[in-house]
Amino acid sequence: MGKIVHAGRTWRRRPWWRSLLRSRLLTVLGLLAISSAAYVAVDERHELPRVHRSSTGNAAFHKSGCDIKGNINESGEHIFHVPGQEYYLATRIDPARGERWFCSQWEAWWAGWRKAKV
Known part of the structure; x- marks a missing residue:
């Protein structure tokens, strides 16, 4: 006839x-624990890469090849202008206000400046 199925024996x-x-x-948690313990045990502070500066240490002086102008507007925003942008020729650099020249867009961005929108 039919099979007898026991209610308690369903597996x-x-x-x-x-x-x-x-x-x-478990593997991920184990690796996380090991790396955390190693990080705490070593306790080294890794510094961010340094942006190359001029030999004097002051980027307010215009070097040849460094044609990107770093400007600070009235509201305190740090904006950089590249040659060919609309307000590049009208932008003046005042080192007393913290404005400076940059050699590359990456250098300006790394220093915390944003590119001009126009």
């Missing part, structure tokens, strides 16, 4: 991905 196999997920979670 289902666990999906294969559950064991994989569980082992990955």
Whole structure:
């Protein structure tokens, strides 16, 4: 006739991905614990890369090849102008206000200045 199924004996196999997920979670947590412990044990402060400065240490002087103008507007925003932009020729650099010249857009961006919108 038919099979007798016992109510307490139903056994289902666990999906294969559950064991994989569980082992990955344990592995990730273990690696995180090890790297955190190593970071605390070493306790070195890594400095950000330094932007190359002129030999005098003051970027207010215009060097040849450094044609990007760093300007500070009335509201205190640090904006840089590249040659060919609309207000490049009208922009004047005043080192007393903290304005300066840059040799590359990357250098200006790294120093915290944003590119002019026009």
